[in-house]
Amino acid sequence: MAGNTLAGTEKLGSVNAQAVKFYSNNIERFRLNPTDGEMVVGATASPYAGDELAAVATPTLTFAVNGYSAQNGSGTWGEILAASTTAFSALQGVYGGSGAGSGCLGNYNGTGTSNTRAGVYGVCSTPAANAGGGGVVGYNAIASGSQRMGVLGYYNGAAFGIGVNGIGFGGGIITGNNDIAVVGWRANNQNYSGYFNGNHVIANGTKSASVATSKGNQLLYCEEATEVWFSDMGNGQLINGEVTISLDPLFLETVVIDATHPMHVFIQMEGESNDVYVIPGTNSFVVKERNHGTSNAGFSYKVNAKRMNFQDHRFGNDPVWGSGDTRQYAQYAPPPPIDYEKCVKFWEEQKKNWKQTPMPAGFIDYMTLQKEAKQMELVKPKK
Numbered sequence: 001m002a003g004n005t006l007a008g009t010e011k012l013g014s015v016n017a018q019a020v021k022f023y024s025n026n027i028e029r030f031r032l033n034p035t036d037g038e039m040v041v042g043a044t045a046s047p048y049a050g051d052e053l054a055a056v057a058t059p060t061l062t063f064a065v066n067g068y069s070a071q072n073g074s075g076t077w078g079e080i081l082a083a084s085t086t087a088f089s090a091l092q093g094v095y096g097g098s099g100a101g102s103g104c105l106g107n108y109n110g111t112g113t114s115n116t117r118a119g120v121y122g123v124c125s126t127p128a129a130n131a132g133g134g135g136v137v138g139y140n141a142i143a144s145g146s147q148r149m150g151v152l153g154y155y156n157g158a159a160f161g162i163g164v165n166g167i168g169f170g171g172g173i174i175t176g177n178n179d180i181a182v183v184g185w186r187a188n189n190q191n192y193s194g195y196f197n198g199n200h201v202i203a204n205g206t207k208s209a210s211v212a213t214s215k216g217n218q219l220l221y222c223e224e225a226t227e228v229w230f231s232d233m234g235n236g237q238l239i240n241g242e243v244t245i246s247l248d249p250l251f252l253e254t255v256v257i258d259a260t261h262p263m264h265v266f267i268q269m270e271g272e273s274n275d276v277y278v279i280p281g282t283n284s285f286v287v288k289e290r291n292h293g294t295s296n297a298g299f300s301y302k303v304n305a306k307r308m309n310f311q312d313h314r315f316g317n318d319p320v321w322g323s324g325d326t327r328q329y330a331q332y333a334p335p336p337p338i339d340y341e342k343c344v345k346f347w348e349e350q351k352k353n354w355k356q357t358p359m360p361a362g363f364i365d366y367m368t369l370q371k372e373a374k375q376m377e378l379v380k381p382k383k
């Protein structure tokens with residue numbers, strides 16, 4: 001060993017350009033390299049240049065660095081000091097293998113039962129600027145290909161759960177037996193529980209409103225169409241058998257009405273009269289009684305007009321599902337019961353009898369995700 005105690009200096013080390021090696025049981029355990037003072041544990045040098053302290057796992061000791069605490073503190077702490085302007089992170093993990101590992105794994109393995117206990121917890125605490133900031137940011141830096149996800153959330157399918165839960169002010173975490181991919185909750189119907197700015201917001205199933213009733217919240221379903229329509233409704237009254245209804249100017253700012261894209265008007269008479277017909281225009285329409293009628297009956301109406309900037313849409317392929325006949329990937333959706341208890345039992349039975357839906361080539365199915373999740377659940381045994 002090149003190292004020695006330097007008499008009278010209270011120093012342990014070497015006075016030459018040789019590494020200081022530390023042994024136990026006649027086996028080198030770690031060394032202090034002479035060129036830059038790098039400390040290396042488990043190897044003779046770091047895999048990368050520029051390390052101050054490097055620990056390299058061995059076949060026997062497979063965890064290179066471990067930090068533990070039974071006190072009011074963390075097992076491991078990393079900090080970029082306030083004077084720094086670096087864009088590097090205080091803690092950085094890189095997965096360079098060929099398996100299904102990750103750059104960072106956080107595992108809550110405690111005894112708490114809080115609904116917010118987490119494997120990974122991110123906090124943005126300063127400064128109090130108006131530029132946002134996130135507790136957790138996910139970024140995929142691959143500049144080609146597909147299926148590049150910034151954030152992926154899912155759970156063990158043996159349980160019920162939520163893949164991703166976003167809580168706005170006054171929102172909460174849904175309880176009960178639910179299988180939900182994404183939840184966005186803002187209380188009291190204020191602001192936005194979810195906001196999507198883009199050409200299409202697509203749901204392959206039904207689009208529903210959940211409405212409170214004496215039998216629990218019930219689902220009311222949206223009407224679907226082959227084209228993009230905006231609607232307005234109102235009331236009118238014939239005056240001696242005829243009346244002109246002017247459309248709301250604000251509604252006219254949202255639609256296109258011309259010879260190529262005429263409005264559609266539907267009339268429901270609410271009084272005694274002859275049959276009526278409609279003469280449509282571009283910003284108004286005339287309701288007229290047939291056979292020179294002169295009644296003063298009231299009516300209600302509904303106007304459909306093409307949405308501005310989408311006036312020429314009719315159907316439109318969804319390329320996510322690939323080419324050809326995609327009906328093989330669709331499944332019948334059994335209707336849920338109205339009664340709460342029956343509905344809970346219904347979902348439990350649906351989960352027991354679940355089978356993976358056929359998916360086009362290139363899709364990553366649920367079973368594959370679960371297998372990869374099992375490979376990543378590397379929990380060091382407690383001592």
